[in-house]
Amino acid sequence: MSPDFLFFLEIIVSGLMAGVMYSLVALGFVLIFKASGIFNFAQGVLCLFAALALYDFIAPGGWVDRWFGFTLPVWLGIIMTAGVMVIVAWLIERLVLRYLVNQAPIILFMATIGLAYVLEGMGDILFGSDVKPLDIGLPQGASDYMLDTFGLYVEKLEIVAAFVAAALVAVLAVFFQKTRIGRALRAVADDHQAALSVGISLRTIWVIVWSVAGIVAMVAGIMWGSKSGVQFSLSLIALKALPVLILGGFTSVPGAIIGGLIIGVGEKLAEIYVGPLFGGAIENWFAYMLALAFLLVRPQGLFGEKIIERV
Amino acid sequence: MLYRETGQFKPTYQADQAIFPIAQDRWFITAVLAVAFLVVPLLIDDYWANAIFLPFLAYALAAIGLNILTGYCGQVSLGTGGFMAVGAFSAFKLMTAFPDLNFIIVVILAGGVTALVGVLFGLPSLRIKGFYLAVATLAAQFFLVWLFNKVGWFINYNATGQVTAPPVEFFGVLIIGPEATPPARYLFCLAFVAVFALAAKNIVRGRIGRSWMAIRDMDIAAELIGIRPLEAKLSAFAVSSFYVGMAGALYFAVWLGAAEPGEAFGIEQSFFVLFIIIVGGLGSILGSFLGAAFMVLMPILLKNFMVNGIGVEVVTAKHVEITTMGILIVFFLIVEPHGLARLWQITKEKLRLWPFPH
Numbered sequence: 001m002s003p004d005f006l007f008f009l010e011i012i013v014s015g016l017m018a019g020v021m022y023s024l025v026a027l028g029f030v031l032i033f034k035a036s037g038i039f040n041f042a043q044g045v046l047c048l049f050a051a052l053a054l055y056d057f058i059a060p061g062g063w064v065d066r067w068f069g070f071t072l073p074v075w076l077g078i079i080m081t082a083g084v085m086v087i088v089a090w091l092i093e094r095l096v097l098r099y100l101v102n103q104a105p106i107i108l109f110m111a112t113i114g115l116a117y118v119l120e121g122m123g124d125i126l127f128g129s130d131v132k133p134l135d136i137g138l139p140q141g142a143s144d145y146m147l148d149t150f151g152l153y154v155e156k157l158e159i160v161a162a163f164v165a166a167a168l169v170a171v172l173a174v175f176f177q178k179t180r181i182g183r184a185l186r187a188v189a190d191d192h193q194a195a196l197s198v199g200i201s202l203r204t205i206w207v208i209v210w211s212v213a214g215i216v217a218m219v220a221g222i223m224w225g226s227k228s229g230v231q232f233s234l235s236l237i238a239l240k241a242l243p244v245l246i247l248g249g250f251t252s253v254p255g256a257i258i259g260g261l262i263i264g265v266g267e268k269l270a271e272i273y274v275g276p277l278f279g280g281a282i283e284n285w286f287a288y289m290l291a292l293a294f295l296l297v298r299p300q301g302l303f304g305e306k307i308i309e310r311v
Numbered sequence: 312m313l314y315r316e317t318g319q320f321k322p323t324y325q326a327d328q329a330i331f332p333i334a335q336d337r338w339f340i341t342a343v344l345a346v347a348f349l350v351v352p353l354l355i356d357d358y359w360a361n362a363i364f365l366p367f368l369a370y371a372l373a374a375i376g377l378n379i380l381t382g383y384c385g386q387v388s389l390g391t392g393g394f395m396a397v398g399a400f401s402a403f404k405l406m407t408a409f410p411d412l413n414f415i416i417v418v419i420l421a422g423g424v425t426a427l428v429g430v431l432f433g434l435p436s437l438r439i440k441g442f443y444l445a446v447a448t449l450a451a452q453f454f455l456v457w458l459f460n461k462v463g464w465f466i467n468y469n470a471t472g473q474v475t476a477p478p479v480e481f482f483g484v485l486i487i488g489p490e491a492t493p494p495a496r497y498l499f500c501l502a503f504v505a506v507f508a509l510a511a512k513n514i515v516r517g518r519i520g521r522s523w524m525a526i527r528d529m530d531i532a533a534e535l536i537g538i539r540p541l542e543a544k545l546s547a548f549a550v551s552s553f554y555v556g557m558a559g560a561l562y563f564a565v566w567l568g569a570a571e572p573g574e575a576f577g578i579e580q581s582f583f584v585l586f587i588i589i590v591g592g593l594g595s596i597l598g599s600f601l602g603a604a605f606m607v608l609m610p611i612l613l614k615n616f617m618v619n620g621i622g623v624e625v626v627t628a629k630h631v632e633i634t635t636m637g638i639l640i641v642f643f644l645i646v647e648p649h650g651l652a653r654l655w656q657i658t659k660e661k662l663r664l665w666p667f668p669h
Contacts, residue, residue, distance in 0.1 A: 039442045099645040105441070106387055110589050111644045113582060117637030124630040239578070242446045250442065278461070285457055288450030292435060295447060299439045 010153055011268050017158035019264020020165045021227070024220035025241040026248065026256040027168070028213040033250045034189045035209040036097075038108045042116040044238020046214055049088065049119050051221035051230040052127040054081040055134050063127075074136045078218075085214030086207075088119075093207045101202075120235060134225035161223045168219060169257060172212075181208060189251075243291035249304025259302060263287045314662035330512055347501055352494035360493035361566070367607045368500040369562040374587040374599035375511050376554030381585070382594035383515055384547035385527030386436050390448035392580030393455035394552050396572055397425040398559025400465050403474050406564070407467055414479050414486065418503065418560045425556020426549040428455075433548030437541060440530070452578055459572035466572075475569040487564050496565050503561065507554065512596045514550065523547050524594075555584075586636075590643050592650030601651035609639065 025047060032040040056062035058077035065071050072080065096115060100108055139156035176182040187195040188205045196202055224234055241260075248259025270286045300306055314335050321327040331337045355364060373395060380386050402421040405412060432451040436444055459465050466474050478488030485491040486499045514520050522543045525533035534540055563570045570576070583606065591602020613632050617623040623631065647653055 039445075096641055096645070103644075103648060106381075106593075107589075107644055107648050109387075109442070109445075110585070111641050113585075114637045114640030114644065117633050117640070119637075121630045121632075121634030121637060125627065125634065239449070242449060246443050246446045282457070285450060285453035288447070288453055292447050292450045295439050295443060296435060299443065301443075 011272055012265055013154055014158075015265035015268035016261055017155065017162060017264070018268065019244075019261035020158070020162045021220070021223060021260075022237075022241055022244045022263055023257045023260030024161070024165055024168070024216070024223060025237055026244040026260055027172070027253065028216040028220065029241060029245055030248075030250065030253055030256045031172075031213045031216065032209055035185050036188070036206055037105060038097075038112060039105065039250070040213070041109060041112040041238065042119055043213065043217060043241070044235040045116045045119040045123070046085070046088070046217035047221035047224065047237065048230070048232070048234040049123050049221075050081055050085055050214065050218035051134060051225035051234060052123050052132075053084045054078065054136075054218070054222065055132050055225070055230050056127055057081060058136065059132065059134070077136075078222075081218055082215050085218055086211040089210030089214050090207050092210055093203060097206055097210075098203065116235070120232075124232075131229045131231040132225075134222065134230050136222060136226065157223075157227055164219060164223065165257070168216065169253065172216075172253065175212075185209060240287065243287035246291045246301055247294055249301030251305050252301070252303035255301060255303035263290065266290050313665070314659060316663075330509075330516070344505065347505075348498070352498055355493045355497055357493050360497050362611060363607060364497050365500060365566040366562075367603050368497075368504045369558050369566050370584065370587055370607060371600045371603035372504050372507065372561065373555050373558035373584050374591065374603050375508060375596060376551045376556075376558060377584050378588045378591075378594065378596065378599050379511065379515065379523070379554065380547050380551035382588055382592075382598075383520060383527060384523040384544065384551075385530075386433075386544065386547065387441070387445040388448045388551075389445050389578070389581045389585070390432060390451035390455075391555055391584040392576045392578055393452040394425050394429060394555040395559030395562060395580060396455050396459055396576035397428050397552075398422060398556030399563030399570060399576070400459055400474070400572075401425065401556070402560035402564050403476065404465065404467075406477055406479065410477065414481050414499075414564075415503075418557050418564075421560040422553040422557040425559065426553040429548045429552025429555070430545050433545055433552075436544050436548065449578075452581055456572050456576055459576075473569055473571045474563075476564040479564070487568070489568070500561055500565055503557070507557065508596060508600075511554065515596065519543075519546060519550075527594075586640060588650075590640065590650055592652030595650070595652035597655065598650050598652030601655065605651060610636070 025043060028043045028046065029040060032038055032043070054077055057064050057072050057080050058074055059065070060071055062071065092115065096111055097108075100111055139160065174182075176186060184195070184200045184205055185208065187198070187200055188202065192202065195205075220237075221230075221234065224237060228234075244256060244259040244263050246259075247262060248255025248257070267283055267287055267290075270290075271283050274286075275282050295301070314333075316333045316335075319332075319334055321332065326332070331340060351364070373391060376394075377388060377391050380388050398421045401424040402417055405417045405420055406414075409417075428451075432448065435447045439447060460472070463469075466472065476487050478490065479486055481495075481499060484495050486495050515523070522533070522538045523546075525536070525538050526540060526543045526547075530540055533543070559576070563575070567575060587602035587606045588599060589602070590605050591600070592598025610632055613635055614628055617628040617631060618625060643650070
């Protein structure tokens with residue numbers, strides 16, 4: 001293979017891998033939007049919160065270490081963090097969402113922005129605001145196999161992330177399609193009132209959905225945390241997930257994945273081949289422009305439900 | 312007994328359709344304006360001007376702008392920071408290119424430039440709506456800030472990446488620059504905001520404002536009764552951006568004096584102004600002022616209370632401030648989703664009957 005083509009391939013692969021990371025964040029958005037029609041701005045902060053909590057459970061110098069003099073094994077730390085996310089989800093339902101049923105979507109959206117501020121401030125107060133390296137034993141560095149066989153430079157961590165994302169989507173698909181709770185979730189997503197009238201408790205469902213979204217956020221937080229350390233900027237990846245969402249459609253899980261991949265690849269290609277024309281650093285807004293251009297053709301995104309309006 | 316309109320007859324349609332049809336309202340607003348124009352300039356010093364009054368006025372104007380778009384026309388925008396940047400940088404370019412131009416004209420031209428940019432970024436609103444549009448306006452936010460950071464022409468190739476407003480005289484009185492006195496800066500902003508708030512109030516009461524509200528309430532129905540969505544939406548974007556641009560110009564030139572695009576006009580600004588109109592009340596000009604006052608004063612009071620009152624460290628106080636702001640926003644949304652303006656309305660209705668319960 002010629003070096004040029006190899007370089008191109010490498011960009012594509014690294015774009016795909018970055019896209020997987022975006023997809024992980026976007027997934028959490030889609031879950032909550034589908035089940036409750038809430039555009040949850042706090043998703044990125046949830047990632048940060050989960051990563052911070054996990055750090056304090058397992059890392060030397062974290063809370064558990066300082067208080068009890070030992071650190072938890074990674075698997076127990078992850079389970080504990082999942083527990084924390086469930087508690088957070090329950091608190092959010094109990095203290096905020098319960099009082100906002102039937103409000104306009106913009107009000108709920110604003111409430112989640114408020115929530116993001118609360119979680120961010122709380123995270124800083126509880127866990128401190130310095131950058132923390134998160135090491136849960138995921139492989140680091142370049143993959144020798146890919147380098148030797150194809151001559152491609154691929155981060156091991158990104159390969160792991162791809163597998164984790166695939167597993168997560170599979171688990172979610174089974175959960176939504178095959179379980180009783182999953183059926184109830186789909187019912188609520190379809191029609192709140194009809195779901196209520198057949199005896200599905202909206203409140204329980206919301207707690208479950210937010211818990212699931214919290215756990216997805218935890219997975220995303222672990223991946224991003226292992227990649228670039230746990231720090232405040234983690235909450236800003238939520239902004240990166242937004243173009244992914246509008247590209248894929250707010251209501252579609254496959255849309256989140258494919259949208260993420262398209263954005264990841266598009267961004268990398270644009271940065272390399274178009275960026276120099278504009279003086280670089282176009283990564284910040286290119287994804288939005290791509291999504292915007294796309295919306296003009298298909299207002300509901302790639303896989304979103306067709307918007308039907310009635311008077 | 313104090314606030315009762317009994318006996319105030321309106322013999323003409325004009326009297327009936329006045330902005331403040333009730334005499335007590337007129338007295339009240341006259342009193343507020345009199346205090347703002349006559350009393351405050353006597354008392355104001357540098358701290359009060361920089362920490363409270365100038366940010367209040369700049370944010371109130373920006374909030375009126377966003378309220379026109381989001382509160383009256385129903386198009387959610389997260390690009391306010393970017394549009395403020397457009398206003399600020401057009402003002403900067405005009406001030407440095409034409410130093411003799413009257414500053415009023417500079418600000419209005421800056422608003423005009425922003426209106427054009429706003430219409431451009433408002434075009435997608437014809438196809439997409441709701442959250443899709445909100446995310447699309449983020450494109451404006453990131454793109455504009457990147458543009459001002461990247462293209463040297465906008466900052467006159469200043470090596471520090473910062474822009475500094477040159478001193479400006481207004482009919483012989485210095486209103487911009489380190490030498491300008493607080494009362495001069497304050498009065499200039501106040502006059503601007505007062506005039507344009509009045510204009511906004513009249514626009515939203517008139518034909519255009521009504522067409523915006525029809526689009527907000529249901530765009531298909533509005534189309535059916537003969538309102539053109541193209542005209543209504545784009546005019547809302549234009550007028551809104553015009554206000555936001557002027558606010559950006561005042562924010563940069565009169566209040567800050569120097570700015571750096573990424574910091575002064577980041578996405579936090581967009582959220583801050585959005586918070587102002589949510590707390591103040593969507594679809595209310597008065598609400599824009601109440602919200603701006605609340606959002607400007609709250610962090611200052613909170614910080615004073617924590618740092619000077621109970622001796623919390625400054626860093627912790629910052630975190631607590633963020634948390635409290637979040638809590639307050641959620642609290643407001645739960646208790647009064649229509650904001651402070653609605654509370655004011657309720658108070659007035661209670662006052663009408665006071666001291667009787669019914």
